[in-house]
Amino acid sequence: LPKPFSLDHLATVVRKALEVQQLREENAQLREELGRRYRIENVIGTGPKMQEVLAAVMRVAPTRTTVLLCGESGVGKDLIARVIHHHSPRAAQPFVKINCTTIPENLMESELFGYEKGAFTGASVSKPGKFELADRGTVFLDEIGDVPPAVQVKLLRVLQDREFERLGSNRTRQIDVRVIAATNADLRRALEEGNFREDLYYRLNVFPITIPPLRERREDIPLLAERFLHKFAAETGSRVEEISPEAMRKLVEYHWPGNVRELENVIERSLLYADGRVLLPEHIRLDYAPRRAVNGTAGAVDGFLPEGMTLDEYEQHLIREALRRAGGNKSQAARLLGLTRNALRYRLSQMGLE
Ligand SMILES: Nc1ncnc2c1ncn2[C@@H]1O[C@H](COP(=O)(O)OP(=O)(O)OP(=O)(O)O)[C@@H](O)[C@H]1O
Ligand SMILES: [Mg+2]
Structure with a gap:
């Protein structure tokens, strides 16, 4: 405080200091609340399959090992990713989620790795990417099957060497991040169809955790x-x-x-x-009538192929129906079908529709 000072000035400074102090306290409180929310005890999972999942979570959490979370939509992949972060030595560092489905393909590289001023038209300032923001913390790559091939190469390098460059820069940056990836569709199938790099798959699949669907853990x-x-x-x-x-x-x-x-x-x-x-x-309003009894065999369906239709034709019919329901939005249609955007694109190209 410069002297001499007026009482007014002093009052302002004190008020500011109190405000900062209050914000700090609020912040600490919020962080504590979040920490509590993501405590392992808050994850409900009493049966043997979920107990195995929770044991795996606790085994891998303290390490920097890459985790691949697999499971249908809505099984709790997001929650488990956060629980892993909050039980790691990185808990006080950032947890940065990247939804690979919602970022447009042409923006993904700059979102992930950042860019320098002038890297492309409109880049008037430099900006760090998500990986840089997550330094010393955790990056959560949601819907990893939707990462386009050009970005897959760059991800591989981050996973292998923990380094990258911003778009429009040749300065290599080192980072310390823990990667958790999630996929709701069959990543292995995307792999077989050539939409996902094999080397990246093996880098991600170090510690896979499969979260079972709710119908397999009704308890x-x-x-x-x-x-x-x-x-x-x-x-x-x-x-x-x-x-x-x-x-x-x-x-x-x-x-x-x-x-x-x-x-x-x-x-x-x-x-x-x-x-x-x-x-x-x-x-209780359910979306569909119950299709399966509690003790029914998994995978049983009431019907078979419509008369005179082949499996291929039926698949194409379902794909068209999904596109119709999604109003032509391919990401959404893919989700309805339990496919990655890339896997749907592959099928559409086979049908001559892409
Ligand atoms: N085992 C659990 N115990 C308590 N809450 C859970 C559990 N699993 C999921 N939830 C809750 O259910 C909701 C859906 O979970 P979450 O968003 O983690 O699923 P997801 O697998 O990421 O889904 P999506 O594939 O749609 O992204 C969240 O509100 C989450 O907190
Ligand atoms: Mg999710």
């Missing part, structure tokens, strides 16, 4: 349903406190194609229909 449904019920009831001020046994049976028997995320959505929706303190079956 978790009651706990998850109750967790979501309390969460949404608190948020919306709903009076609902419990789920009736019949309602719970309906939840446990459903096949949950959208997994835990779908269950979360269904509970949120059902609270809007409930009026008393107990959630009843009629309050």
Whole structure:
């Protein structure tokens, strides 16, 4: 503080200092809250398959080993990635998520690795990429199967040598990042179809963790349903406190194609229909009628190919239908089909549609 100072000035300085102090405290509090949310005890998984997943998570978390999370949409890949980060020595460093499906192909390289001023028209300032921002922390590459081949090469180099250059720069930068990748489709199939580099696949597949779909761990449904019920009831001020046994049976028997995320959505929706303190079956609106009994054989379907159709024709029919439902959006259509964007593109080219 320069002397002499006025009382006014002093008051301002003190107020600023107090504000900063308050922000710091809030920040620490938020971080602690996040840390609590991503504690392993908060991940629901009581059956043997999930217990194995959780044991693998705790084994790999303290290391810098690359993790590949596999599992259908909504099984909890995001959650597990954050849990791994929060149980690692990097917990206080950044966790940077990169959604490879939503970044347009032509922007992906600059998003990931940054650029220098003048690297391309419109690059009026230099900007660090996501990898640089994640230095000393964790990078979470979501939907890794959607990374275009040109970017796959660069990823391989980061994974191998922990180095890269910004776009428009020849200065090589070293970074220390832990990589967690996730895929909801069959990455191995993308590999066979030539849409995914084999060397990159092996670099990513060091420590694979497969999260089972919800229909293969129905024992978790009651706990998850109750967790979501309390969460949404608190948020919306709903009076609902419990789920009736019949309602719970309906939840446990459903096949949950959208997994835990779908269950979360269904509970949120059902609270809007409930009026008393107990959630009843009629309050629960599922998207489809149950297709599989609890003890039904996995993979069983009620129908077969439509009369006179071959498997190829049926596949093409499904692809067209998915595109129609997605309003022509290929990423979304791919998601509906459980394919990567690249795998869908391959099929479309086979059909002469790409
Ligand atoms: N085992 C679990 N225990 C508690 N909550 C869970 C569990 N698994 C998932 N959730 C919750 O379910 C929701 C969906 O999970 P998440 O976003 O991690 O799935 P995802 O596999 O990344 O889905 P997507 O493929 O759609 O990106 C989140 O709100 C998450 O916190
Ligand atoms: Mg996710």
